[in-house]
Amino acid sequence: EDQVTQSPEALRLQEGESSSLNCSYTVSGLRGLFWYRQDPGKGPEFLFTLYSAGEEKEKERLKATLTKKESFLHITAPKPEDSATYLCAVLPYSGTYKYIFGTGTRLKVLA
C-alpha cells in the first residue's frame, strides 16, 4: 500500500537554529514528490517538486532533497515567519492521479 510518513509531528526551534524535516514514502513508483507550507486558516501553498532521486531544490532558507525512500526539507537559520505546518505529498504511478499526503510537521520558530 502506498504510504507517506512525516516526522517529527512537531518541532520547536530557536531563531537561527537549523534543522530538517523528514518525509518517508512507500510507493510502487514515483511520479513526483511535493512539499507544501500551510499557515493557519489557509490552504496548502506549493513549495517544491522533486521528480527523481538525487534532485535538490532551494528557495531562500529552504532546501528540499530526494532519495529513493525519503525526502528532507532542510531549514537553514529559520526565522519566526517560517513557522507553519509543512506537508509532503507523493503522486504514485497508478491508473489514477491521486496524491497521497503525510500528516505534516508543525514548525514553531521562536524569536
Next chain:
Amino acid sequence: NAGVTQTPKFQVLKTGQSMTLQCAQDMNHNSMYWYRQDPGMGLRLIYYSASEGTTDKGEVPNGYNVSRLNKREFSLRLESAAPSQTSVYFCATSGTEVNRNQPQHFGDGTRLSIL
C-alpha cells in the same frame, strides 16, 4: 488571477440539512479534487475528477456527492449533514494536457460546522 476559489468560506448547518460547496478554478487544470482536513488526520481525499465528465471516489466518499459541471467548476454536496462531517474542506486542482505530474493548487477552504 484568482487561482482556486471556494465558496462559502464558513458555514454552520443543523444535522440533516443539505448544502453544496462550490469550487472554481482559472488555471486551466484538468484534475480537480475535494479533501477534508481534520486535526491529526491530515488531508483525506473525498472525491476526484480527472477531467470534465468524470468523477471517482477517494478515501472517504460516504455521505458526499460531487458534480464536475465543466472544466472550471467542481462542487461537493452534503445531502443530509451529520456532525461527523464537521471539518475544513479544501478544493485542489492539478495537471494540464502537457504535464499531469504537477503539484496541486489549493483554495483557502470552507470551514463547515454541523450542529
